[in-house]
Amino acid sequence: MNDPNKVWLLPPFGQGEPKAFEAKPEILVPAMVAGWTQCDPPASEEVKTDVHD
Amino acid sequence: MSTTRLQELLIGFGKGKQTDIATANLVANIWQLKKLNAQLANPKLNTENDADEYGKGHEFATQTFKTSWDVSGTLEKYLSAEVSAWAMAFGLGKVVKSGTTPNFTYTCTPLFPANGDASELPYFSFVEQIRPGAGVVLDRMAVGCAVEGWTITVGSGPGRANSKITVEFVGSGKLTDPSGITLPAATLEKLLPSAALALSINGTDYVTNKNVVSVETSWKNNIRLDAGFFPGSGFQTPGDATTGAIRGRLEFGNRQGALKFTARFDNTSTELTKLKAQTTGTATITLTFDANNSLAITWQKVSFATAELGETDQIVTVAVEATPMYDSTNGIVSAVAKCGVDGICQ
Numbered sequence: 001m002n003d004p005n006k007v008w009l010l011p012p013f014g015q016g017e018p019k020a021f022e023a024k025p026e027i028l029v030p031a032m033v034a035g036w037t038q039c040d041p042p043a044s045e046e047v048k049t050d051v052h053d
Numbered sequence: 054m055s056t057t058r059l060q061e062l063l064i065g066f067g068k069g070k071q072t073d074i075a076t077a078n079l080v081a082n083i084w085q086l087k088k089l090n091a092q093l094a095n096p097k098l099n100t101e102n103d104a105d106e107y108g109k110g111h112e113f114a115t116q117t118f119k120t121s122w123d124v125s126g127t128l129e130k131y132l133s134a135e136v137s138a139w140a141m142a143f144g145l146g147k148v149v150k151s152g153t154t155p156n157f158t159y160t161c162t163p164l165f166p167a168n169g170d171a172s173e174l175p176y177f178s179f180v181e182q183i184r185p186g187a188g189v190v191l192d193r194m195a196v197g198c199a200v201e202g203w204t205i206t207v208g209s210g211p212g213r214a215n216s217k218i219t220v221e222f223v224g225s226g227k228l229t230d231p232s233g234i235t236l237p238a239a240t241l242e243k244l245l246p247s248a249a250l251a252l253s254i255n256g257t258d259y260v261t262n263k264n265v266v267s268v269e270t271s272w273k274n275n276i277r278l279d280a281g282f283f284p285g286s287g288f289q290t291p292g293d294a295t296t297g298a299i300r301g302r303l304e305f306g307n308r309q310g311a312l313k314f315t316a317r318f319d320n321t322s323t324e325l326t327k328l329k330a331q332t333t334g335t336a337t338i339t340l341t342f343d344a345n346n347s348l349a350i351t352w353q354k355v356s357f358a359t360a361e362l363g364e365t366d367q368i369v370t371v372a373v374e375a376t377p378m379y380d381s382t383n384g385i386v387s388a389v390a391k392c393g394v395d396g397i398c399q
Contacts, residue, residue, distance in 0.1 A: 004153040013169035023151030025349075025389045028160045033384035035168030038149045 002041050009036035018042060057183055057190045059091055064128075065236040066198070067177030068139065069396050074197040074225050074302060075287065078178040082396070085236045086136060089217075094126030094179055094195055096228050098297060119297035121282060122289055124195040124224030126179060132205060132216040133242035134346035135397075138390035140220050141348070142398035144200040144272055145388060146174045146305070155393040156345040162387050163308060172304045174199040174274065175398050179222065180232045194232035197225030199303040202273035205350075207247050207340070209266055215247035216340065223276055226299035227289065240394065245340035245348055252314070254375065255327055255334035255355060259316055266365050268314040270338060270350060272386065275306035310377040310386050312336055312352055318362060318371040325371070328357040336375060349389045353380035 007028070008018045012035025021027055021036075065085040067078035099121045102114035109115060130136050138159045142148040146164040150157060164170035179198045183190035201221040208215040252259040252268060259265035281300025289296035318324070326332075336352040355375040362371055379385050 004151060007149055007151050009149070023149075023158065023160075025160055025351075025387060028149050028151075029162060029351075029384070029387045030382050032147055032149060032160070032162045032387075033165060033168070033382070035165065035170060037147070037170070 008039050008041045010039040011036060061183045061190075062093070063180075063182045063185075063236055064088055065180040065182075065234065067179075068394065070143070070175035070398050071177060071197065074173070074176050074300070075227060077194060077196045077229060080234050080237075083178065083180065083234060083236065084394075085239045086130070086242065087239055088128050088130050090127055090129035092127050093181060094124060094222075094224070096193070096195065096224075096226070097123040099123065119289075119295060121298040122226030122228065123278075124198065124226055124228070125201075126195075126198075126222055126224075128220040128222070130218050130220075131213045131242075132207075132218045132245045132340065132348075134245060134342055134348065134390065134392035135240055135242045135394050136218060136220075137205075137245065137340075137348040137388075138392045138394070138397050140200065140203045140218060141350075141388035141390050143175050143177060144203045144220070144274070145386070146171070148398045150397070150399060152391070154395065156391055157393065157395055157397070159390045159392075159397055160387065161390065162384055164305070165384070173302055174276075174305060176225075176303070179224065180234050180236065182232065182234075182236065185231070185235075189231065192231040194229040194234060195224040196227040196229060197300070197303070198222045199224075199276060200274065201276050202271060204269065204271035205338075206269045207250055207267060207338075210247065213244060213246065216245055216249075223278060223303065225281065225301070225303065226297070243342040243346040243392065245342055245346075249340045249342065251339040251341070252337070254312075254314065254336040255332060255357070257323060259314070262321075264317040264319075264322070266315040266317065266370055268338060269312075270352075271311045273309045275308060277304045277306045280304060310352065312355060312375040312377060313373060314375075315365060315370050315372045317365075318369045322371060324357060324360040324373050328360040331356045333378065345391055345393060347391045351383075351387050352377045353383040353385060353387070354378040
């Protein structure tokens with residue numbers, strides 16, 4: 001499960017790598033206004049299921 | 054013979070956004086909510102005829118032609134955490150979802166194409182039904198709808214009517230009849246009543262000083278309806294040019310925000326001083342059901358455009374209209390809506 005207090009945003013115009021932001025309005029709003037848009041977390045951020053039985 | 058009473062009307066609409074203007078919401082992405090107004094989202098077929106054409110020997114029409122389709126509607130509702138999250142996300146256009154059940158947080162801002170954002174708002178489908186199924190009276194779905202604007206009004210008094218939202222929407226004109234949608238049970242909404250208000254405008258806390266009488270705030274997208282018809286925008290029935298054109302896009306125009314309020318006026322009141330000085334500050338309107346369900350709208354920079362003294366129930370009040378302005382860091386407006394419903398505008 002991903003951290004619910006963290007969101008991943010893509011830079012303006014989709015140029016660049018996604019970046020994690022703290023999910024607080026004072027942090028998100030300036031980024032959103034500047035053109036950052038929400039995206040899926042990178043695959044490496046997904047918590048892998050423990051398959052050891 | 055039975056009559057059909059409007060109380061039977063069911064409405065449902067996309068909780069999530071459509072993938073594009075022409076692709077309807079799937080049933081899993083549609084929710085049912087109640088509303089207050091009786092108005093139906095009647096599709097309007099625009100037609101023309103051949104009356105002005107020469108060669109018929111007279112000036113009368115002999116043929117009509119389906120030109121285009123319009124859809125528009127209004128939702129009037131008691132303000133709730135759920136519908137406010139939906140209206141902010143679809144009305145402003147840009148949303149970041151965070152949190153997890155039962156506390157999803159939707160941070161919403163307007164779209165800014167200059168910074169790479171789209172010029173089209175997220176689309177949703179709107180369903181109206183009366184006795185769907187074998188005894189159907191009405192069952193249709195408008196596909197490709199966008200929020201034209203919302204207005205939130207909070208007044209004095211204990212009743213639910215003192216905290217309401219009105220959402221206007223327009224559609225691409227595309228219709229599905231019958232809708233093919235089985236609406237889910239109505240979502241139980243968490244109301245945000247007037248008594249839950251916190252209001253801070255331009256440095257004054259109007260709830261702490263017990264002076265607020267009413268507040269109204271709104272957003273309008275001024276969607277460019279005419280620009281929705283462009284060469285190739287499509288027809289009601291794809292590939293059939295006799296079925297009337299539909300819009301292939303709904304772009305927002307010059308958007309407008311508004312904030313006005315009425316407050317009691319006494320010797321400590323500062324509205325007239327701030328009007329003369331054109332003092333600027335933020336305006337934050339917050340309504341809270343509980344820690345997991347709330348709405349906070351922030352106008353990032355406002356000054357007072359008018360401040361007129363009057364009376365409310367024989368008490369001196371000041372009616373203020375504020376001018377929302379663009380802040381270079383935080384933009385014009387933001388909304389943080391919390392509720393227990395996942396997937397709004399996703």
